[in-house]
Amino acid sequence: MGNVKRRHAAVERGVCVACGSCEDVCPRGVVKVMKGSYAAVDISLCIGCGRCEMVCPAGAVTMEVAE
Template identity: 50%
Template sequence: MVRRMAKVDKSLCVACGSCIKVCPKQAISIYRGVYAQVDESKCIGCGLCAKECPASIITINKLEVGA
């Protein structure tokens, strides 16, 4: 089984919050005002955050999940 998951490049994130506004599952938060972080238990891998990110530093990765 494959699961999609958002991943933020923390070294390039400027914590603008654009991704937070579009996430339908509230799976993204800003960590200490420095960068966005994804709550893997909430993320559904829809890709809206990646499309909205003005710096294009969010990717949607496919993860292998045990059956």
């Protein structure tokens, strides 16, 4: 079947407005707004569902393929 690529969320800190939308929709609770200024993702626990990317009003969240 080959290698299965695992996706995870990534946040561009300079674009993030720390609104908490991504934190609210994460089914695993792995997205947290840090110090009220940007969101951070624990990529080791992220399941790559993409919900955070869909709700981000600033477009700061993207799904990346893990290396």
